[in-house]
Amino acid sequence: MADESHAGLIALDWGTSSLRAYLLDSSGAARESRSWPWGIQHTPPGDFATAFRTAVGDWRERWPDVPAMAAGMIGSRQGWREVPYVDCPADPAGIAARLLAFDTGCGTLHLVPGVMQRGALPNVLRGEETQVVGALALEPALADHSLLVLPGTHSKWVNICRGRIERFATYMTGELFAVLREHSILGRPARESGPAVGEPIHEEAFRRGLRIARESGPEGVASRLFTTRSLFLAGDLPAAQTLDYLSGLLIGEELRSVVAGFGGAACPPLVLIGEAALCGRYAEALKECGIDRLQVLENTAPAGLWQLAGAAGLLPTHSIAPPRGPAHA
Amino acid sequence: MADESHAGLIALDWGTSSLRAYLLDSSGAARESRSWPWGIQHTPPGDFATAFRTAVGDWRERWPDVPAMAAGMIGSRQGWREVPYVDCPADPAGIAARLLAFDTGCGTLHLVPGVMQRGALPNVLRGEETQVVGALALEPALADHSLLVLPGTHSKWVNICRGRIERFATYMTGELFAVLREHSILGRPARESGPAVGEPIHEEAFRRGLRIARESGPEGVASRLFTTRSLFLAGDLPAAQTLDYLSGLLIGEELRSVVAGFGGAACPPLVLIGEAALCGRYAEALKECGIDRLQVLENTAPAGLWQLAGAAGLLPTHSIAPPRGPAHA
Numbered sequence: 167m168a169d170e171s172h173a174g175l176i177a178l179d180w181g182t183s184s185l186r187a188y189l190l191d192s193s194g195a196a197r198e199s200r201s202w203p204w205g206i207q208h209t210p211p212g213d214f215a216t217a218f219r220t221a222v223g224d225w226r227e228r229w230p231d232v233p234a235m236a237a238g239m240i241g242s243r244q245g246w247r248e249v250p251y252v253d254c255p256a257d258p259a260g261i262a263a264r265l266l267a268f269d270t271g272c273g274t275l276h277l278v279p280g281v282m283q284r285g286a287l288p289n290v291l292r293g294e295e296t297q298v299v300g301a302l303a304l305e306p307a308l309a310d311h312s313l314l315v316l317p318g319t320h321s322k323w324v325n326i327c328r329g330r331i332e333r334f335a336t337y338m339t340g341e342l343f344a345v346l347r348e349h350s351i352l353g354r355p356a357r358e359s360g361p362a363v364g365e366p367i368h369e370e371a372f373r374r375g376l377r378i379a380r381e382s383g384p385e386g387v388a389s390r391l392f393t394t395r396s397l398f399l400a401g402d403l404p405a406a407q408t409l410d411y412l413s414g415l416l417i418g419e420e421l422r423s424v425v426a427g428f429g430g431a432a433c434p435p436l437v438l439i440g441e442a443a444l445c446g447r448y449a450e451a452l453k454e455c456g457i458d459r460l461q462v463l464e465n466t467a468p469a470g471l472w473q474l475a476g477a478a479g480l481l482p483t484h485s486i487a488p489p490r491g492p493a494h495a
Numbered sequence: 496m497a498d499e500s501h502a503g504l505i506a507l508d509w510g511t512s513s514l515r516a517y518l519l520d521s522s523g524a525a526r527e528s529r530s531w532p533w534g535i536q537h538t539p540p541g542d543f544a545t546a547f548r549t550a551v552g553d554w555r556e557r558w559p560d561v562p563a564m565a566a567g568m569i570g571s572r573q574g575w576r577e578v579p580y581v582d583c584p585a586d587p588a589g590i591a592a593r594l595l596a597f598d599t600g601c602g603t604l605h606l607v608p609g610v611m612q613r614g615a616l617p618n619v620l621r622g623e624e625t626q627v628v629g630a631l632a633l634e635p636a637l638a639d640h641s642l643l644v645l646p647g648t649h650s651k652w653v654n655i656c657r658g659r660i661e662r663f664a665t666y667m668t669g670e671l672f673a674v675l676r677e678h679s680i681l682g683r684p685a686r687e688s689g690p691a692v693g694e695p696i697h698e699e700a701f702r703r704g705l706r707i708a709r710e711s712g713p714e715g716v717a718s719r720l721f722t723t724r725s726l727f728l729a730g731d732l733p734a735a736q737t738l739d740y741l742s743g744l745l746i747g748e749e750l751r752s753v754v755a756g757f758g759g760a761a762c763p764p765l766v767l768i769g770e771a772a773l774c775g776r777y778a779e780a781l782k783e784c785g786i787d788r789l790q791v792l793e794n795t796a797p798a799g800l801w802q803l804a805g806a807a808g809l810l811p812t813h814s815i816a817p818p819r820g821p822a823h824a
Contacts, residue, residue, distance in 0.1 A: 170559045173765060184717040243728075265498075273748065275756050282728075282729065287707070287719065287722050287724040287725075288722070288726060288729040288731065289722075289725050290724075290725050290728055320721065325572060335718050336718075336721040337717055337720075337721070338679070338681075338717075338720050339717075339722055340513070341677075341679055341680065342720075345674045345678045345679050346674065346676065348678070349674045349677070350667070350670055350671075350674050352667075364766070378616070383713075383714075384712075384754075385752045385755045386713075386715035386716075386748070386751075386752050386755070386758050387715075387717075387719070387751075388666055388667075388668075388715070388716075388748050389665075389752050389753075390616065390748060391665050391666075391667050391757065392618070392649065392665040392666070392667055393616050393617070393618075393752040395618040395619075396616075396618050396665070397617060398612065398617050399572075399611075399617070399619055400613065400617040402617065415802045419715070419717050420717060421720050422715075423714045423715050423717045424714075424718075426712075426713040426715070427667065427718065458545065488568050
């Protein structure tokens with residue numbers, strides 16, 4: 167059977183809120199993909215084994231010799247097994263050298279370590295390192311000097327220098343937005359006016375928030391956050407637009423802070439990695455800051471897992487060639 | 496009966512989370528005070544009348560001619576009656592001229608309006624204006640030029656110029672702390688290690704957070720918030736100290752932003768108004784920023800209500816003298 171000769175890697179992106187599994191063929195291209203809302207916070211404790219077997223048991227049975235590898239929070243203290251962090255600066259070979267393999271009861275699983283930046287202000291990646299490795303494999307020109315941005319619950323800004331993760335920063339923008347929307351007075355008008363399912367994005371309200379954040383200068387958005395409430399009270403911001411305005415304020419503050427950190431230096435070649443709609447918001451926000459030369463990569467995790475499997479010697483060909491293109495999530 | 500001749504005002508400070516009632520004598524001093532957890536968010540809807548009667552019904556019966564006045568969120572859209580905002584700049588006479596009186600079924604109640612700062616970035620006070628009026632009555636030297644700070648769920652920084660509220664800013668520091676503690680990953684270690692009731696404040700962790708915020712410079716704390724997590728993961732911040740560290744980061748960011756707003760100008764004479772422990776934290780944070788000449792006033796709401804009642808002609812003597820000292824909450 168042609169299929170069997172081509173399977174190369176069972177690749178899992180197993181994060182806080184979801185589990186995505188990819189069957190990569192012998193060239194690293196995704197032949198099949200599956201996803202479940204079984205993030206490590208949503209899998210019953212101790213039940214990672216059941217989730218794993220349900221997700222990829224049939225693949226394992228059919229291709230028992232094909233290795234399986236997982237990146238993300240599944241390798242954290244709250245995950246299945248804790249994989250110690252690799253120190254930053256880190257390169258793909260260094261990450262691949264520290265995989266943790268264990269018997270799942272459904273075959274061996276190799277877990278990818280996260281990366282820790284030590285020092286007075288430590289910082290951690292767990293899952294993003296694999297997306298970064300994938301991006302560098304897909305776009306080798308980025309390896310010399312670039313800034314990779316992975317927006318999300320915790321946005322990561324990763325500085326790449328000569329093929330290594332040189333340093334990185336974390337912004338809790340997505341989580342801040344979620345807790346303020348669900349639990350603060352700023353989210354109340356939207357909560358009271360009902361679910362926003364299917365509602366259009368109010369672009370102008372989002373851009374207004376971006377602008378206010380940018381114009382806050384060194385004061386920052388802390389002194390402006392409450393305008394989400396006061397503009398609503400003053401009749402100048404409809405309830406239905408408050409969340410887009412808040413999103414603009416928070417993403418705007420993230421970019422204001424990043425740009426302040428450049429200290430006048432030029433922005434390195436910039437790449438957004440992630441879900442298209444969110445990357446679109448960041449692209450718009452970056453444009454507002456005068457940064458409009460950027461690239462967007464949608465899902466680089468499978469390419470990263472493929473690359474790390476190759477570097478770890480888990481692939482028959484020891485291939486380090488990138489897959490044929492980004493897989494769709 | 497000597498008591499009866501002396502009652503001057505039934506003064507209520509009725510906010511989001513509590514109701515405090517004071518019986519002021521004919522010189523404005525608090526003769527009696529009571530408090531309940533019946534903030535407007537914790538009183539059953541439509542039940543303000545019952546809460547009011549329970550709180551002060553006996554006083555009203557005994558002194559039917561003594562006026563009653565309330566400040567705070569009770570006069571908001573979510574309150575008993577909405578009192579339109581007075582425009583900023585605002586002075587005590589202007590606020591007193593716009594009281595809203597209505598029949599509660601238990602006598603007339605005069606509600607104090609909030610203050611709105613209009614413009615591109617509107618801002619609102621509701622309750623704090625009365626504390627400010629009280630502070631100016633208790634400390635007349637502040638009237639010419641001062642900066643009054645009312646830390647809390649929404650901290651207010653009120654610039655006073657020639658007896659007027661000239662402008663003000665809002666920082667959501669207290670609410671941010673509460674939602675992050677209860678609902679974000681930053682609060683998880685403390686939540687998992689159990690309730691913090693009676694735990695000591697970890698001064699060093701608080702000061703460490705302050706320092707990190709101050710040193711963040713124009714980048715601000717957005718790029719440092721996650722260190723509450725990463726320091727814990729790196730084994731450099733025990734779970735029991737994470738909340739004090741976070742408190743330091745957030746209060747530190749508030750002060751960093753305020754100081755950035757001075758743009759190099761000197762800080763005006765500064766007064767902290769509010770609960771002693773919280774004012775103590777702010778005083779420490781201000782000291783960290785090099786601002787150590789400040790005054791603390793604990794509870795100025797009764798003095799403010801007394802002052803506004805006088806200015807509105809509700810007191811027999813039309814007294815505008817301040818009460819004999821701050822009442823204890």
